[in-house]
Every structure is written in structure tokens, then in C-alpha cells.
Amino acid sequence: MTDRLLAPLHAIGTYFILMGRAFASVREVRTYWTNFITQMVRIGVESIPIVALAAAFTGAVLTVQTAYQLQTSFVPNTIIGSIVVPSMMLELAAVITAFILAGRVGARIAAELGTMRVSEQIDALEVMGLNSISFLILPRVLAGVVMFPALYIFACLIGIGGGLGIAEAAGLLSTTEFIEGARQFYQPFDPYFGLIKSITFGFIITSIACYKGYYTQGGAEGVGQSTTEAAVQSCVFVLLADLALAVLLL
Numbered sequence: 001m002t003d004r005l006l007a008p009l010h011a012i013g014t015y016f017i018l019m020g021r022a023f024a025s026v027r028e029v030r031t032y033w034t035n036f037i038t039q040m041v042r043i044g045v046e047s048i049p050i051v052a053l054a055a056a057f058t059g060a061v062l063t064v065q066t067a068y069q070l071q072t073s074f075v076p077n078t079i080i081g082s083i084v085v086p087s088m089m090l091e092l093a094a095v096i097t098a099f100i101l102a103g104r105v106g107a108r109i110a111a112e113l114g115t116m117r118v119s120e121q122i123d124a125l126e127v128m129g130l131n132s133i134s135f136l137i138l139p140r141v142l143a144g145v146v147m148f149p150a151l152y153i154f155a156c157l158i159g160i161g162g163g164l165g166i167a168e169a170a171g172l173l174s175t176t177e178f179i180e181g182a183r184q185f186y187q188p189f190d191p192y193f194g195l196i197k198s199i200t201f202g203f204i205i206t207s208i209a210c211y212k213g214y215y216t217q218g219g220a221e222g223v224g225q226s227t228t229e230a231a232v233q234s235c236v237f238v239l240l241a242d243l244a245l246a247v248l249l250l
Contacts, residue, residue: 015211018133022141022210025134036139043105043140043206044147050104051151052158054096059088059159060166067172077173081181084163089190093155095242098201101148102234106209109140110230113213114223122214137210141203148202149195156194193249200241205234 025031066080113136116122125132164178212230216222 014215015207018137018211018214019141019207021133022138025131025138028131028134031131031134032139032142035135036142039139039143040147042108043101043143044150047101047104047147047151048154050100051097051155054100055088055093055155055159056162058092058096059084059162059164062087062092062159063163063167063172064170067167067170076181077177078181078184080167080173081164081178082185083181084178085160085182086185086187086190088156088159088163089194091242093159094152094194094197094201095238097148097151097155097198098205098238099235101151102205102238103231105144106205106234107227107231109206109209110213110216110227111223113137113210114216114226117214117216118219118223133214137214140210141206144202144206145199146202148205149198152194152198156191193245196249197242197245200245201238204237204241208234208237 063080063084066083067077070079113122116136122132122136125135160182164175167173167178168175209230212226212233216226218225
């Protein structure tokens with residue numbers, strides 16, 4: 001019973017120690033620079049198609065459903081743009097991108113590091129005198145922090161474009177009306193809030209995945225368990241961070 005109560009505290013302490021060691025080696029640029037560029041491509045560039053698909057359909061569905069709920073002569077059509085655009089910037093673009101990448105990026109990172117751990121490749125790096133944390137963990141976390149905001153901006157543009165396109169194609173409202181509504185209630189802080197969320201989510205997903213993968217035990221079964229835990233826990237902490245940021249910043 002005592003071990004079960006102390007296990008979460010031990011995990012939290014180990015996680016923060018690992019992140020502290022990772023960022024303490026940030027000056028060792030030569031160690032992780034090439035790997036950092038590689039991870040930027042894997043996390044950011046290779047995620048563009050699935051993020052674009054999800055964002056486009058999210059914007060389109062949100063526009064159609066908003067128009068369906070506001071079918072009344074008392075509400076102008078421009079209100080659709082006033083709802084769709086802030087919703088994408090404040091919430092949907094960041095959260096949907098985070099959920100997608102928690103499964104795609106988080107699971108991949110945990111599986112990679114977990115496989116390296118159980119096959120003793122990480123031990124081999126340490127024996128050769130290489131700092132495995134700065135070589136394996138730091139570039140992945142930094143790449144997530146850098147590329148997630150870029151993917152958020154991309155998702156916003158595609159999502160809003162998808163909503164505008166379906167509105168025009170389905171005859172729900174014109175492009176002029178959509179843009180007029182988007183401008184009517186636009187707040188300059190909205191995109192900045194979304195960027196803050198995306199940076200936070202990028203760190204959460206990649207750091208949890210690195211932690212789970214780096215401390216994997218138990219062979220192939222352990223790798224599978226670490227991969228699953230990384231994806232699930234990333235989603236849970238993304239939701240908690242989403243609520244916390246909304247309460248603190250809005």
C-alpha cells in the first residue's frame with residue numbers, strides 16, 4: 001500500500017530530474033544539433049498532412065453546425081464567422097493538433113526510446129561517453145516546443161479556410177460575411193493565447209513521451225506499455241493544462 005502511494009511521487013520526481021538534466025545540457029549544441037533538426041522534420045513537417053486534414057474538417061464541421069443552430073432571422077449570418085474563427089484560434093486548433101500528435105509523435109518517441117532502452121542501446125551510448133539525455137531527449141523536447149506552434153498556426157489557417165470554403169460552397173454565407181463576422185469580435189490576444197497553449201502542449205507531449213520511453217523496462221511488453229501510457233497521459237495532461245491556462249490567462 002505504501003509503495004502504491006509513493007509511486008506517483010517517485011514518478012513526478014524522476015520526471016523533473018530528467019527534464020532538469022536535459023535542459024542543463026542545452027549548451028552542448030554539438031551533441032544534439034543534428035538530431036534536433038531531424039526531430040523537427042519528423043515532428044513538424046511529417047505531421048502536416050494529418051494536421052491539415054483534421055483542421056480542415058474541424059473548421060468545416062464547426063461552420064455547418066453553427067449555421068444549423070443559428071437558423072433564425074434574428075441572428076445575422078456574420079455571427080457564424082464570429083464563432084468559428086475564435087473557436088479555432090482559442091481552442092480547437094491547439095487541442096486537436098495536440099491530440100493528434102500525442103498519438104503520432106508521443107507514441108513514436110516513447111516506442112523509439114523504449115526500444116533503445118530494452119535493447120541496451122542507451123547503455124551503449126553511456127559506455128561510449130555520450131550524454132544520452134542531451135543526445136536523445138533534449139532534441140525531441142526542443143523540437144516539440146518549436147514545431148508545435150508552427151503546426152498550430154498552420155491548423156488555424158487550414159481550419160478557418162475550411163470553414164470559409166464550406167460556407168461559400170454550401171451557400172450558408174458569403175466570404176465577405178464570414179470575414180466581417182471574424183473581424184467583428186476579434187481579440188488581438190486570441191492568437192497569442194493559442195501560441196502559448198501550443199508551446200505548453202508541445203512540451204507536455206514530448207517530455208512525457210521521452211520520460212516514459214527512457215525509463216522503459218520489461219522488453220517488448222514494456223515498450224508497448226510505455227507507448228500506451230505516453231499517449232494516454234499526454235492527452236490527460238493536455239486537458240489539464242488547457243483548463244489551467246484558460247483560467248489563468250483569459
